[in-house]
Amino acid sequence: MKILALHVDYIKFKPLKKALKSIEELSEDEKKEKKVSEALVILTAVEKGDAVNSSVMELVKNVKDIAGQVKAKNIVLYPYAHLSNNLSNPETAVEILEKAEKELNKDKNFKVTKAPFGYYKEFELKVKGHPLSELSREIREKGSENIVQTGKTVKIQEDYDPEQLLREISKSKLDTSKLKDNDHRIIGREMDLFSFSEVAPGMVFWHNDGLIIKNGLVDFWRDLQRKAGYKEISTPQIMDAKLWKISGHWDKYKDNNFATEYESRPFLVKPMSCPGGLIVYKNSPKSYKDLPLRVAELGIVHRVELSGVLSGLFRVIQITQDDAHIFCTSEQTEEEIKNIINLFEAVYSKFGFEYVLELSTKPEKRIGSDEQWNLAEEILEKVLKKSKMKYKVNAGDGAFYGPKIDFHLKDSLGRTWQCGTIQLDFSMPERFKLEYTDRDNVKKRPVMLHRTIYGSLERFTGILLEHTNGRLPTWLAPNQVRVLSFTDRNEAYGKKIVKQLAENVPGLRVDADFRSLPVPSKVREAELARIPYIIVVGDREEKDKSIAIRTRGDSKIKNSKPEKFIEDLKEEIEERI
Numbered sequence: 001m002k003i004l005a006l007h008v009d010y011i012k013f014k015p016l017k018k019a020l021k022s023i024e025e026l027s028e029d030e031k032k033e034k035k036v037s038e039a040l041v042i043l044t045a046v047e048k049g050d051a052v053n054s055s056v057m058e059l060v061k062n063v064k065d066i067a068g069q070v071k072a073k074n075i076v077l078y079p080y081a082h083l084s085n086n087l088s089n090p091e092t093a094v095e096i097l098e099k100a101e102k103e104l105n106k107d108k109n110f111k112v113t114k115a116p117f118g119y120y121k122e123f124e125l126k127v128k129g130h131p132l133s134e135l136s137r138e139i140r141e142k143g144s145e146n147i148v149q150t151g152k153t154v155k156i157q158e159d160y161d162p163e164q165l166l167r168e169i170s171k172s173k174l175d176t177s178k179l180k181d182n183d184h185r186i187i188g189r190e191m192d193l194f195s196f197s198e199v200a201p202g203m204v205f206w207h208n209d210g211l212i213i214k215n216g217l218v219d220f221w222r223d224l225q226r227k228a229g230y231k232e233i234s235t236p237q238i239m240d241a242k243l244w245k246i247s248g249h250w251d252k253y254k255d256n257n258f259a260t261e262y263e264s265r266p267f268l269v270k271p272m273s274c275p276g277g278l279i280v281y282k283n284s285p286k287s288y289k290d291l292p293l294r295v296a297e298l299g300i301v302h303r304v305e306l307s308g309v310l311s312g313l314f315r316v317i318q319i320t321q322d323d324a325h326i327f328c329t330s331e332q333t334e335e336e337i338k339n340i341i342n343l344f345e346a347v348y349s350k351f352g353f354e355y356v357l358e359l360s361t362k363p364e365k366r367i368g369s370d371e372q373w374n375l376a377e378e379i380l381e382k383v384l385k386k387s388k389m390k391y392k393v394n395a396g397d398g399a400f401y402g403p404k405i406d407f408h409l410k411d412s413l414g415r416t417w418q419c420g421t422i423q424l425d426f427s428m429p430e431r432f433k434l435e436y437t438d439r440d441n442v443k444k445r446p447v448m449l450h451r452t453i454y455g456s457l458e459r460f461t462g463i464l465l466e467h468t469n470g471r472l473p474t475w476l477a478p479n480q481v482r483v484l485s486f487t488d489r490n491e492a493y494g495k496k497i498v499k500q501l502a503e504n505v506p507g508l509r510v511d512a513d514f515r516s517l518p519v520p521s522k523v524r525e526a527e528l529a530r531i532p533y534i535i536v537v538g539d540r541e542e543k544d545k546s547i548a549i550r551t552r553g554d555s556k557i558k559n560s561k562p563e564k565f566i567e568d569l570k571e572e573i574e575e576r577i
Contacts, residue, residue, distance in 0.1 A: 001044065001045065001046050001047055001050050001055055001058075001059065001096075001138070001139040001140075002044075002045045002047065002083040002084050002136070002137075002138050002139075002306050002307075002308065003042055003043060003044050003045075003059070003062065003083075003136070003137050003138075003139070004042075004043040004080070004083060004134070004135075004136050004306055004308070004309060005040060005041070005042055005043075005062075005063075005066045005134070005135045005136070005137070006040070006041040006043065006125065006127050006133065006134055007039075007040055007041075007070045007072060007127065007128050007130070007132065007133040007134075008038075008039055008040075008041055008125045008126055008127050008128060008133075009037065009038065009126040009127075009128060010035060010036065010037045010038075010039070010125065010126055011035070011036050011039055011041050011076055011078075011123065011124070011125040012033060012034070012035045012123060012124045012125070013033070013034055013078070013115055013121050013122065013123035013124075014031075014032070014033035014034070014121060014122050014123075015030065015031055015115075015116045015119040015120070015121050016119065016120045016121060016122060017119065017120050018118060018119055018120075019118050019119055019120050020090055020118035022090060022118070023090065023094075023116075023117065023118030023119065026116055026119070030116060034113060034115075036074050036076050036113050037074070038072070038073070038074055039072060039074040039075065039076050039113075040063070040066060040067050040070060040072035040074065040075050040076070041076045041078055041125060042059075042063055042075065042076065042077050042078060043078050043080035043083060044059070044077060044078065044079055044080060044083075044097065045079075045080055045081055045082070045083035045084040045087060045308065046087065046088045046092060046093035046096050046097070047084050047086045047087060047088055048086050048087070048088050049088075050088055050092065050096065050139075052092060052095050052096055052099065053099075055096050055139060056096055056099045056100050056103060057103075058139045059096065059100045059139060060100055060103045060104055062137055062139065063075060063100075063104060064104075064107070066132075066135055067110070069132055069365065070132050070133070070364075070365075071364060073109060073110060073111060074110075074111050074113070075104055075110050075111070075112045075113070076112075076113045076114075076115065077097055077100060077101055077104075077112065077113070077114040077115065078114075078115040078123075079093065079097060079115060079116075079117045079118075080308070082308045083306050083307070083308030083309070084306075084307070084308060085307070090117070090118060093117060094117050094118075097114060097117060098114075101114045128396070128397060129360075129394070129397045130363045130364075130365075130396060130397050130398070131252060131253070131363070131365075131399060131400050132252070132365065135255055135256060136255075136256060136304060136305055136306040136309070137255055138306070168198070169197065169198055169199045174186075174189060174196075182413075182466050182469050183312075183466065184312055184313055184314075184461075184462040184463075184465040184466050185312040185313075187465045187466070187469065187470040188210065188312075188313075188465065190470070190528065191209060191210075191470055191478065191529065191530060192207050192208075192209055192210075193206075193207055193209050193210030193213065193465075193478070194206050194207055194210040194313070195207065196312075200318075201307055201310060201317060202305055202307075202310045202315070202316045202317030202318065203316060203317055203318040204313065204316060204318070204458055208478075209478030209479070210461075210478075212478045212509070213461060213472065213476055213478060214320075214457055214461060216475065216476040217454065217457060217460065217461065217476070218298065218457070220347075220350070220576065221298075221322055221347075221453065221454070224343060224346060224347065225294075225296045225324070228294070228339065228343055229294055230294040230295065230296040230324060231293075231294065231295050231296070232295070232296050232297065232298075233276075233277065233280050233295050233296070233297050234297060234298075234299075235270070235273060235276025235277065235279070235280065235297060235299065236270070236276065237269060237270050237300060238260065238262075238267045238268070238269055238270065239267060239268060239270060239275070239276065240265060240266070240267055240268075241259075241265070241266035241267060241268055243268075243275045243279070244257075244268050244275065246275075246431055246432065247274065247275045247278075247428065247431065247432075248367055248400060248401065248431070249268075249271060249272065249275070250268070252365075252400055253271060253303075255304070256271070256303050256304045256305075257269065257271050257302075257303065257304060258271075258302050258304060269302045270299065270300070270301050270302065271301050271302065271303050272299070272301055272321070272323070273297050273299030273301065273321060273323040274323070274325065274428065274450060275432075276297070276299070277295055277297065277323070277325040278325075278428060278429075278432045278434065280295060281293070281295075281327055281432075281434055281446075282432065282434065285435075285437070286327075286435070286436040286437070286446070287436055287437045287438075288329060288436055288437065288438050288439050290436065291327060291328050291329055291332065291436060291446060292326055292327065292328035292329075292332050292336055293326070293327040293328070293446075294324065294325075294326045295324065295325055295326075295327075296322070296323065296324040297321075297323045297324070298320060298321070298322055298323075298457075299320070299321050299323050300318065300319070300320055301318075301319050301321055302317055302318055302319070303317060303319065304317070305317050312462055313458040313459055313461055313462030314458075314459050314462050314463075315459075316456075316458050316459075319456045319457075319458060320456060320457040320458060321452055321454075321455070321456055321457075322452050322453055322454045322455075322457065323450070323451070323452055324450075324451045324452070325448060325449065325450055325451070326340075326448070326449040326451065327429075327434070327436075327446040327447070327448055327449075328446060328447050328449070329436075329438075329444075329446065329447065330447055332447075333379055333424070333447050333449070334379060334382065334383055334386075336449055337379070337380065337383045337405075337422060337424070337449065338383060338386075338387065340422050340449070340451050341383070341387060341389075341405075341422070343453065344407055344420050344453055347420075347453050347454075348407070348409065348420075350576060351464060351467070351473075352467075353409045353410065353411070353467070354409075354410045355407045355408055355409050355410060355420075356390075356391075356392075356407075356408045356410070356416060357384065357389055357390065357391035357392075357405060357406070357407060357408070358391060358392055358393070358394040358397075358405070358406045358408065359377070359380060359381060359384065359391050359392070359393050359394065359403070359404075359405055360393075360394040360395075360396075360397035360398045360399075360403060360404045360405075360406055361373075361377055361393060361394070361395050361396060361397070361398050361403050362377070362396070362398050362403060363396050363397065363398050363399075363400060364396060365400060366398070366400050366401070367400060367401055367427045367431070368401065368402070368426055368427035368430070372426040372427065373398075373402075373403065375426070376402050376403050376424040376425075376426060377403045379424060380403055380404075380405055380422070380424055384405065391405070394406070398423075399423050399425075399450075401423075401425050401427040401428055402423050402424050402425035402426065402427060402450075403423070403424060404421050404422060404423040404424070404450075405421065405422045406418050406420070406421050407419055407420035407421065409463065411463055411466060411467040412466075412467045412468070412469075413466070413467075417459070417463050418455070419452075419453070419454060419455035419459070419460060419463070420451075420452060420453050420454075420455060421450070421451065421452055421455070422449065422450070422451050423449065423450035423451070424447070424448075424449060425447075425448040425449070425450060426445075426447065426448075428448050429445045429446050429447070429448050430445060434446055434448075469530075470530045471530050471532075471552060471553065472530070472532075473532075473576070473577070474532040474533070474569070474572050474573060474577075475572065475573045475576045475577070476576075477509070477530070477531065477532050478509065479509050479510075479511060479529060479531050480508060480509045480510060480531070480532055480533065480569075480573070481501060481508065481509070481510040481511075481531070481532070481533045481534075481535060481569070482510070482511055482512065482513060482526045482529075482531045482533070482534055482535070483497050483498050483501075483510065483511075483512040483513070483535045483536075483537065484512070484513050484514075484519060484522045484523065484526070484534060484535065484536045484537070485512075485513075485514045485536075485537060485538075486519055486536060486537060486538030486539070486541075487538065487539075488514075488516055489539075490537050490538055490539065490541075490542055491514045493537050493541070493542040494512055494514055494537045495512070495514075497535065497537060497547060497562060498510055498511075498512050500562055500566070501562070501566065501569075504566045504570075505566060505569055505570050505573065508569075508573075513525070513526070519536060523536075523550065527552065527553075530552065531552060532551070532552045533549060533550070533551060533552070533569070534549070534550040534551075534552070535547045535548065535549055535550075535565075536548040536550065536557075541559075544559075545561070545562075546559050546560060546561055546562070547559070547560060547561075547562055547565060549565060
């Protein structure tokens with residue numbers, strides 16, 4: 001059984017029609033729209049092999065555990081087949097859910113609502129967004145040998161049929177029937193940017209052109225970090241459980257982490273980069289002269305997600321985060337936050353993104369004193385007000401170690417995406433006993449700022465692809481220029497232009513299409529590939545030693561000397577216009 005637990009402000013749902021013929025008709029009351037506020041929604045998929053009694057016990061146990069953590073009294077059991085592709089028969093699923101409802105109702109602390117099974121339903125919900133608001137779990141029968149469970153030793157069957165295994169791992173196909181034309185997964189396939197495979201669920205296989213985009217974003221990020229005085233670090237992928245217990249991540253997120261062991265010691269596959277940065281800080285003594293210390297890391301992190309909630313680049317298991325941590329004195333804190341906001345503006349404006357801001361305050365479950373939280377919230381709000389930035393307060397949605405400012409990007413379709421975040425943290429420096437020597441020779445605690453701009457390279461790339469419909473700025477485009485010949489006799493001149501471009505624009509991604517096809521066909525292919533500049537050379541261009549330039553999305557043709565085009569192109573790429 002797979003479950004996804006969502007702590008929500010509310011959920012509304014209404015049955016529409018039967019999805020399964022065998023399911024009994026609902027009563028008139030059951031057909032009415034239901035709304036439950038301040039609830040824990042348990043999306044549930046019952047799978048083959050789930051035994052009724054043991055599954056009910058484990059489901060109830062997990063619901064009570066999660067409800068206790070988020071202090072929820074209202075429980076909504078919501079059948080959600082999309083969490084699994086290995087579903088049990090409807091009869092078993094209904095029996096498990098009905099018995100679980102009865103067991104939960106025995107606890108007078110809970111009010112339980114069960115959504116109808118086997119019906120298509122429209123639903124709307126608002127997830128709270130705090131660290132425990134989305135938790136996925138997998139319930140398995142004891143003795144199951146072929147299921148991977150977080151933190152468990154897995155027995156691998158030694159007898160296998162290679163041909164059968166090959167058939168199983170070759171099944172991955174993208175179902176485009178329910179996707180919009182500008183969906184990044186369709187764009188990614190059309191442009192041959194990336195793919196996914198069942199051999200690595202929720203992890204991206206970057207193709208050459210997709211990696212060009214990703215590396216372009218990284219290069220841009222690195223240039224900005226360097227200019228802003230950041231040092232880049234890299235920390236291990238797997239670290240001892242002791243580290244995560246000190247930081248609090250072990251207790252808070254153990255069900256959503258990949259655990260392993262080495263020489264009988266428990267380890268965690270890195271779910272976030274912060275503790276590694278703290279270890280780097282502690283490696284050598286620090287004085288006030290070393291602060292502010294700005295360290296950035298492109299951290300590869302992993303978080304357990306159920307297969308049913310994975311969604312292209314938007315929701316993955318392996319995440320590339322552009323983390324940064326600033327260690328500073330109390331006096332430096334406001335200025336550092338302002339500097340981070342300026343950095344965010346430089347990045348988002350480059351891509352034409354507007355954004356809205358949220359100030360997320362102390363959650364119910366947190367570490368650190370109320371005094372620390374109140375001071376941190378006061379500082380963040382003060383900076384926002386001084387900067388005359390509009391924001392709304394998102395009460396109770398801060399990180400468990402500190403309040404934060406979240407940047408929600410607006411894309412071309414009017415959707416918003418939470419990407420950037422600035423988090424003010426007094427707790428981690430205290431937990432890890434970070435120190436610096438002040439000018440009066442007294443040991444003091446630094447303040448810690450956590451920061452991401454992209455949030456995740458994967459999600460940001462997906463957002464950008466949909467925002468631009470794959471028409472990326474020239475500096476980021478996988479293929480920047482394509483040279484087309486008008487006729488076969490113009491091929492030699494076309495090759496000369498390609499060579500001239502490549503020699504005079506460092507690193508230019510240029511190719512050619514000299515096939516014996518009509519020019520409109522070749523132009524159409526180049527447009528579909530979303531290439532910024534299409535150059536056509538024919539008899540006239542060859543005679544005039546010129547080129548005919550077609551800019552992506554513009555039907556007008558501009559004639560130019562190659563030297564002028566090269567000059568403009570170099571500036572556009574170098575300045576990232």
